[in-house]
Amino acid sequence: MHISDGVLSAPVIAAGWIVTLLFIVLTIRSTMKKIDIVEQIPSFSVMTAAFFVVSLIHIPMGPTSVHPMLNGLIGIVLGPIAYVSMFVGLILQAFLFQHGGVTTIGVNAALVGIPAIIAYNLFSKGYERGISEKTLGFVCGGFAIALAALLLVLVLLSTGQEFLGLAQVAAVAHLPLIVIEGILTGVIVTYLAKVKPELLPIKIKK
Amino acid sequence: MSYPGIDTYSMLDSTLHRFDPRAKLITFTILIFSFAFIAEIVVALLAVIFSLTLIFISRIPLHFVYRSLKFPALFIFTIIVVMAFTVQGMPLVEIWYISVTMEGLEIGSLIFLRAIASLILAFLMLATSRFDEIIKAMYSLKIPNIMVQMISFSYRYIFVLLEELFTMKRAMYTRGFKMKLNQYSLNVLGNMIGMLLVKSYDRGERVYRSMISRGYTGNPRLFTDFRMVMTDYLLSTVLLATALSVHFFPLIMSK
Numbered sequence: 314m315h316i317s318d319g320v321l322s323a324p325v326i327a328a329g330w331i332v333t334l335l336f337i338v339l340t341i342r343s344t345m346k347k348i349d350i351v352e353q354i355p356s357f358s359v360m361t362a363a364f365f366v367v368s369l370i371h372i373p374m375g376p377t378s379v380h381p382m383l384n385g386l387i388g389i390v391l392g393p394i395a396y397v398s399m400f401v402g403l404i405l406q407a408f409l410f411q412h413g414g415v416t417t418i419g420v421n422a423a424l425v426g427i428p429a430i431i432a433y434n435l436f437s438k439g440y441e442r443g444i445s446e447k448t449l450g451f452v453c454g455g456f457a458i459a460l461a462a463l464l465l466v467l468v469l470l471s472t473g474q475e476f477l478g479l480a481q482v483a484a485v486a487h488l489p490l491i492v493i494e495g496i497l498t499g500v501i502v503t504y505l506a507k508v509k510p511e512l513l514p515i516k517i518k519k
Numbered sequence: 520m521s522y523p524g525i526d527t528y529s530m531l532d533s534t535l536h537r538f539d540p541r542a543k544l545i546t547f548t549i550l551i552f553s554f555a556f557i558a559e560i561v562v563a564l565l566a567v568i569f570s571l572t573l574i575f576i577s578r579i580p581l582h583f584v585y586r587s588l589k590f591p592a593l594f595i596f597t598i599i600v601v602m603a604f605t606v607q608g609m610p611l612v613e614i615w616y617i618s619v620t621m622e623g624l625e626i627g628s629l630i631f632l633r634a635i636a637s638l639i640l641a642f643l644m645l646a647t648s649r650f651d652e653i654i655k656a657m658y659s660l661k662i663p664n665i666m667v668q669m670i671s672f673s674y675r676y677i678f679v680l681l682e683e684l685f686t687m688k689r690a691m692y693t694r695g696f697k698m699k700l701n702q703y704s705l706n707v708l709g710n711m712i713g714m715l716l717v718k719s720y721d722r723g724e725r726v727y728r729s730m731i732s733r734g735y736t737g738n739p740r741l742f743t744d745f746r747m748v749m750t751d752y753l754l755s756t757v758l759l760a761t762a763l764s765v766h767f768f769p770l771i772m773s774k
Contacts, residue, residue: 317595318555319633326555341665354665355730356723358672359680363719365673366680367712374700383712390716401669408645409525409674411591414634415548415641416555475626478605479598493705500709501716509717 315406315413315421316465322472329420329468336426337400340393350394360391361398365405372493379490385457386498388429389436389450390505390512396426420468428460437514446506446515447499454498455491462487525587525645528579535577535647539751540656546758547644553762554636559769560625563632566765570639577647587642595634602627650674659745664738680719687711 321329344350350357364387371378387395400422406412413421432453439449462484469480505512529536535543554570557563574584606623645653650671657667691711698704 317598317630317634318551318637319557319630320598323556351665351736352731353727354668355672355726355735356720358669359676359719359723359726360716361669361673362676362680363716365677366684367715369681370684370708370712372700372704372708373698381712397665397669401666401673404670405674405677408641411587411638411642412594414555415551415637475602475606475622479601482601482605493700496702496705497709497712500706501713504710504713505716508713509720512716512720 315403316417316424316468318414318416320414320472320476321417321420321468325468325472326416326420329417329423331419333396333400333419333422333426336396336423336430340396340430344392344394357391357394357398358401361401364398365402368402374489374493379493381494381497382425382458382461382490383454383494383498383501384425384429384461385432385454385494386450386501388432388457389453389498389502389514392433392514393430395429395433396422399426399429424461424464424468425457427464428457431460432457433514440515446513447503450502451495451499454502455495457498458487458491458494462491525642526648526650528583528646529649531578531647533576533578533647534750534754535573535643537750538647538754539745539747540648540652541660541745542747542751542755543644543648544653544656544660546755546762547640550758550762551637551640553765554640555633557629557633557636557765560629560632562765562769563629563636566636567632567639569761570636570643573643574639577643579643579646583646584642587646588638591638592635595631595638598634599624599627599631602630656745676719676722679722680715683718684715687715 341350364383368380368382371380384395384399387398391398400418403413403418403421407415407418435456436449436453439452440446465487466480466484469476469483502513506515554563554566557566574581603619603623604617606620606626608620608622610618610620612619654667654671657670658664688711691707696704696707698708
């Protein structure tokens with residue numbers, strides 16, 4: 314899901330950065346209203362690191378392997394601030410582990426961050442309606458990847474018509490991931506609801 | 520346990536190692552952005568050569584460079600392959616319905632060279648300075664507190680949690696678990712990730728409480744003594760001139 318440096322055109326890169334900076338300011342503002350974010354930095358960072366580490370797990374798939382991104386789950390657990398968390402994760406990934414690009418951090422953050430925020434809203438709305446957390450986890454996890462893949466295709470196509478083929482390949486590569494992430498997110502959400510429900514945006518049943 | 524420690528060789532002594540971290544952060548970032556948008560293949564090739572020269576100047580052992588950049592470079596290389604097969608244009612080689620086109624190969628190579636040049640620079644920027652120096656430089660460049668602290672804390676905890684993950688994985692494999700692509704494996708894996716998150720959350724709470732009780736307010740206290748010297752200015756000028764010239768030279772040449 315990383316777009317490397319040198320692929321996208323300058324206007325797309327610029328748009329990516331503008332969208333990302335806007336989202337960061339907005340999500341930090343909206344979180345500030347509820348809690349003092351500055352004091353919460355340590356615990357946010359630990360969760361950011363946790364999701365980073367999770368993305369290093371490899372699941373064998375045919376001749377290659379895939380790694381989970383779990384951007385839907387990050388959204389469900391952290392709420393809108395997940396956007397900032399993933400932005401930080403991408404910075405670390407680009408500079409410390411040389412994965413993804415530096416100029417594309419803005420675009421990449423938007424690709425995974427926007428679906429995460431939607432997944433969060435979907436989850437909390439769905440839970441109020443009484444849908445089980447397993448189903449919701451599956452839907453949100455799969456949806457977050459599907460939307461991220463769709464945004465990826467749009468970004469590639471907006472750069473130029475010659476990227477049509479690359480976009481098709483990328484889209485097909487994401488199809489199995491949608492199912493895997495859906496199942497995984499469903500399992501994890503069910504587990505968290507049993508063991509540590511305060512991690513989820515749900516009211517604890519007494 | 521081998522960690523992906525990028526600052527393994529930050530203790531060496533070279534022109535790049537001595538470069539002021541603030542100036543390094545700014546000039547390298549500008550250079551990365553400049554290299555990522557080079558329009559011509561020849562200039563992109565020169566940019567890669569420029570980056571390679573910087574590696575030699577930095578005296579970082581080549582096996583370390585190779586180990587760090589092997590997989591990222593391979594990943595970028597797949598773009599050339601995909602582009603060569605999918606872009607419409609004059610076919611070079613034709614096998615049944617699949618054809619490699621000149622245009623695709625050109626665009627693919629341009630992207631590859633741009634990406635490699637930027638990749639090497641991003642690698643060098645962090646490989647030639649200690650991570651805490653970069654963090655200090657970010658503070659003194661007035662990058663928002665929240666951002667810098669989240670980056671430095673997350674960086675620290677990645678290694679702590681990696682250790683945790685390896686312990687859990689070892690425990691699973693000792694009990695005979697085999698990772699396959701099926702519902703059972705995903706269930707086990709999901710539970711493990713869930714456990715990791717719960718542990719991390721508890722750890723985060725502990726860290727939070729201990730930092731609050733030590734008077735943490737979110738404001739850093741810094742003792743820095745960065746000073747720009749002649750060579751810093753000189754090196755900055757050279758790097759910035761390169762960043763500009765890769766875009767201006769083709770314009771002048773074409774006139």
